[in-house]
Amino acid sequence: MSNAKYNNTSRRDFLKIAGATGAAASAFAIGGCAMGPSGTGPRVVVVGGGFGGATAARYVKKFGPDFRVTLIEPQTSYVTCPFSNAYLGGIVDLNTITHGYSGLSKIGVHVVHDMVTGLDGAAGTVTLSSGKVVEYDRLIVSPGIDFKWNMDGYDEAASMLVPHAYKAGSQTVLLKKQLEAMDDGGTVIIAPPGNPFRCPPGPYERASMIAFYLKNHKPRSKVLILDRKDKFSKQGAFTEGWKRRYGNMIEWVPAKDVGIISSVDAGARSISTEMDTHKADVLNFIPNQKAGKVAHAMGLTGGGDWCPVDQITFESSVVPGVHVIGDAAVIKGMPKSGNAANSQAKVCAWAVVQLLSGATEVEPAVTSNTCYSLVSDDYGIHVSVIWKGTAEGYKKTSGGVAPANMDDAFRKAEAGYAHGWYANISHDIWG
Amino acid sequence: MKKALLTTALGVAVLFTTPALAGSGGATPSAENLNGALLASGCVVCHGQGGDSQGHIPSIDGLNKFQMVNALMEFKSGARKGTIMPRIAPGYTDAQIEAIASEIAGN
Numbered sequence: 001m002s003n004a005k006y007n008n009t010s011r012r013d014f015l016k017i018a019g020a021t022g023a024a025a026s027a028f029a030i031g032g033c034a035m036g037p038s039g040t041g042p043r044v045v046v047v048g049g050g051f052g053g054a055t056a057a058r059y060v061k062k063f064g065p066d067f068r069v070t071l072i073e074p075q076t077s078y079v080t081c082p083f084s085n086a087y088l089g090g091i092v093d094l095n096t097i098t099h100g101y102s103g104l105s106k107i108g109v110h111v112v113h114d115m116v117t118g119l120d121g122a123a124g125t126v127t128l129s130s131g132k133v134v135e136y137d138r139l140i141v142s143p144g145i146d147f148k149w150n151m152d153g154y155d156e157a158a159s160m161l162v163p164h165a166y167k168a169g170s171q172t173v174l175l176k177k178q179l180e181a182m183d184d185g186g187t188v189i190i191a192p193p194g195n196p197f198r199c200p201p202g203p204y205e206r207a208s209m210i211a212f213y214l215k216n217h218k219p220r221s222k223v224l225i226l227d228r229k230d231k232f233s234k235q236g237a238f239t240e241g242w243k244r245r246y247g248n249m250i251e252w253v254p255a256k257d258v259g260i261i262s263s264v265d266a267g268a269r270s271i272s273t274e275m276d277t278h279k280a281d282v283l284n285f286i287p288n289q290k291a292g293k294v295a296h297a298m299g300l301t302g303g304g305d306w307c308p309v310d311q312i313t314f315e316s317s318v319v320p321g322v323h324v325i326g327d328a329a330v331i332k333g334m335p336k337s338g339n340a341a342n343s344q345a346k347v348c349a350w351a352v353v354q355l356l357s358g359a360t361e362v363e364p365a366v367t368s369n370t371c372y373s374l375v376s377d378d379y380g381i382h383v384s385v386i387w388k389g390t391a392e393g394y395k396k397t398s399g400g401v402a403p404a405n406m407d408d409a410f411r412k413a414e415a416g417y418a419h420g421w422y423a424n425i426s427h428d429i430w431g
Numbered sequence: 432m433k434k435a436l437l438t439t440a441l442g443v444a445v446l447f448t449t450p451a452l453a454g455s456g457g458a459t460p461s462a463e464n465l466n467g468a469l470l471a472s473g474c475v476v477c478h479g480q481g482g483d484s485q486g487h488i489p490s491i492d493g494l495n496k497f498q499m500v501n502a503l504m505e506f507k508s509g510a511r512k513g514t515i516m517p518r519i520a521p522g523y524t525d526a527q528i529e530a531i532a533s534e535i536a537g538n
Contacts, residue, residue, distance in 0.1 A: 063468065339476060346472045366464050366527060368473040370515065382515050386522025389464075398522030402514070414514055416487030417477070423485040425476040 038108030041066035042356040045126060045136035047116050047294060049073030049101060051080070051338040052142030052326030054429045055345035057109045060140075064353040070110040070134060072126070076100065078430070081199060082338045083422050084168040088176050089209030090216070091377055097168065103431020119298040121319035126298075138352045141300060141307075141316075142326040142341065143292030145198050148305075154285055158266035162283045165206075166198065178282045179210060184218035186281030190225045191261065191271060192232070193286045196306075198327045198336045200233035201383070203286060204252075205373040208238065211246045212376050225252040226271060226278060228261065228288075233335075234373060234383055237402050241375030241411070291328035298322075306330045311393050313351040313362050314344060323348050332393025334369065342425060343367040347389070364389035366397070372418030380414030463524050467534030470527055474535065482535050491535065499532035 037043075044067055046057045057071040077100045086092045101111045112134075118127035125133050147164065149155045154162070165175040179188065188210055192203035207223050214221040231254070232238075242250045259273035269283040290296075290305035300307045300316055307324040308317040314329060316322045325331075325348050326341035334340045347365040354362055370384040385399030402414060464470070474491070478484050482492035491499065505511035506520035507528070523531065 059472065342476060343473060346469060350466070350469050363464050363466070365466075365469055366523065367469075368519070368522070370477060370519075382518075384515050384518050386519060396522075398518060398520075400518050410514060413487075417514065420484060420486035420488035421477050424479045424488065427480065427485060428475050 035110065037068040037070050037110035039066040039068045041068060042137040043068045043070070043135060044138050044140065044352055044356070045069075045134055046071045046140045046142070047073075047126065047298075048142035048144060048292070048326070049075070049078055049111075050142060050144055050326065050341070051082075051429060052144075052341035052345045053140070054078070054101075054104060055342045056140045056142060056325060056349050057104055058107065058429065058431075059346050059349035060352060061107050061109055063349055064357070067353065067356070068110075069108070070112060070136075071101070071104060072112045072114055072116055072128065072134070073101065074113060074115045076113055079168040079172065080338065080426070081166070081168045081202065082425075084165070084172045085202070085206045085209040086374055087172060088165075088179065088206065089212040089374070089377070091209070091212070091374070094173070099426060099430035101430070106431065116294050117297065119300075119319065119322070121299075121322060124321060136321075137356055139322045140345075140348055140352065141295065141298065141322060141324050141328075142345065143295040143300075143307075143324070143328045145289045145327045145336075146291065146293045146296075147287040148290055149287065151288060152261050152285075153263040154266070154287055158264060158285075161266040162264065162269060162285050164286050165284060166193075166202070166286045166289075175282070175284055179213060182218065182221070182281045185220040186218065187222045187224055187279075188214070188282045189271065189278055189280035189284065190223065191264075191283075191285045192225065192227050192229070193288045194228040196336060197286070197289045199338070200335050201238070201371060201373045204232055204234065204238045205375075206284070207250050207252075208242065208245075208373070208375045211242070211249050212374075215246060215249065221249070221281075223250045224278070224280075225250070226258045226261070226273075227253060228255050228258070230254040230256050234381055234401050236404060237381040238373070238375065240404055241379050241381060245376040245379055289327075295324065295328045300324055300328075311391055312364050312389055313355070314348045315351075323352060333387060333396065334394050335371075337369055337371055339371055339425065340369045342429060343369060364391075367394070370421060372414060372421050374415060374418055375411070376415070378408070378415050379411040380416070380418040381411070382414055382417070463527060465526055465530045467530040470523070470531045471534035474531065494536055496532045496536040496538060499536050500528055503528045503532065 044060045046053045057069050060069050077098050080097045083097045105111050114128040114130050116126050117129050125135050163171045163175040165171040211223050259275040263272045270279045302318045307329045309324050309329050314323045314325050325344040327336040351362040368386045372380050372382050381402040383401045386397045387394035388397050477488050478491050484490040503520050506516040
């Protein structure tokens with residue numbers, strides 16, 4: 001097992017990121033943060049305040065109450081991707097899916113709103129954009145995703161005209177405004193990313209929620225999904241639900257019939273393939289993905305797109321003492337989902353507390369993922385999996401997708417449970 | 432430097448044993464993980480902290496250990512119907528179900 005590398009004195013992993021100079025940084029005081037983390041125990045620093053990071057901070061404190069936990073997150077509030085589609089559908093407001101960090105401060109986590117610019121794995125420090133240097137005994141990084149810009153002619157500037165809305169916040173608001181401005185009878189095109197990507201059912205729940213909005217407000221309109229895959233998550237359950245609630249309003253075209261997307265014209269809101277050009281009234285192009293920017297800046301991807309990790313402790317295969325969780329990490333058998341990140345964070349928090357309390361080995365965990373998607377306001381579908389951890393990845397012990405041909409009462413119950421899941425998991429993470 | 436830091440950290444660690452760790456049975460790998468705190472941490476995402484659910488999903492904080500084991504074993508065997516629990520319960524061994532119930536309901 002590749003954990004507990006306390007005696008590793010190698011300097012191979014010594015990393016200095018351009019722009020972060022130790023000498024300059026050490027001259028800075030802890031600006032504006034007189035209070036540190038509560039406790040007198042080992043220092044765990046968590047980078048990223050989303051589903052993975054915020055959960056990790058909370059659960060290190062839960063499993064090791066005397067541990068000193070610092071969470072570093074640039075934003076003062078976090079808008080979740082889960083339920084951002086329900087916002088597009090008009091089912092929840094933005095406030096419902098926005099969370100602050102006071103709940104973590106209350107339990108003694110030191111929350112620092114700053115950006116990590118550098119990692120020194122040998123010294124056990126991270127450097128922040130303010131110049132501050134933070135020491136850790138173990139570091140947990142949950143960087144989320146970044147996009148592979150400039151493929152298909154889609155870049156950050158294009159996303160201001162053609163939103164991806166796959167990091168929730170201003171992009172989600174932009175997409176909703178475009179839907180509201182569209183005339184009845186228009187066509188909304190969604191172009192889901194190729195594998196692997198965050199939240200496999202996400203683009204298809206989005207199609208559902210956009211159709212829900214259109215059915216209520218612009219019923220002559222259409223949703224066209226031009227996919228880069230030939231199958232998708234919960235496909236049978238979505239397809240059944242679409243038929244039952246929206247008739248033929250949603251059309252899904254598999255990659256084999258779409259062809260290879262050659263370009264996106266943001267000004268014209270069109271997508272060109274090797275076969276055709278598709279013109280949209282609202283275009284939602286979701287680019288292909290890789291680990292979040294900070295993971296690359298910290299040297300945790302080992303030159304690849306994602307972060308390789310030990311499958312039991314999620315300790316980085318590249319930099320010892322650093323653990324990577326969530327969408328950015330390669331955790332075999334698990335999807336890149338908010339609930340999976342929450343589960344990984346708990347497993348990781350447990351491992352980190354044990355390792356910093358003298359353990360040399362960590363027991364593989366049994367863990368889970370539950371994901372609800374809304375097809376309509378009264379129609380929910382689940383997928384749930386229980387896994388047993390092994391050194392090679394996560395082996396399913398049970399689970400599955402919501403069964404086919406269930407009655408409306410069953411689907412309505414699951415729509416209610418979707419809201420319940422959101423309320424409870426948000427509370428579990430941000431308080 | 433790293434070595435020195437960790438020595439300090441471990442030195443501190445010896446001074447406290449968290450309640451959660453006290454029940455972990457050490458770090459020896461075994462065939463099945465019976466860590467109740469970690470196993471039950473998966474339940475709260477739907478059923479709420481301590482089983483106190485906000486919203487539509489049933490709360491489970493009113494169940495005693497016997498009732499909870501019974502419900503989970505019935506979901507596991509298929510005797511009890513549900514939307515999602517019949518998918519989830521079979522993923523756990525009987526001993527893990529016992530550990531989960533102990534964690535949430537107490538002994």
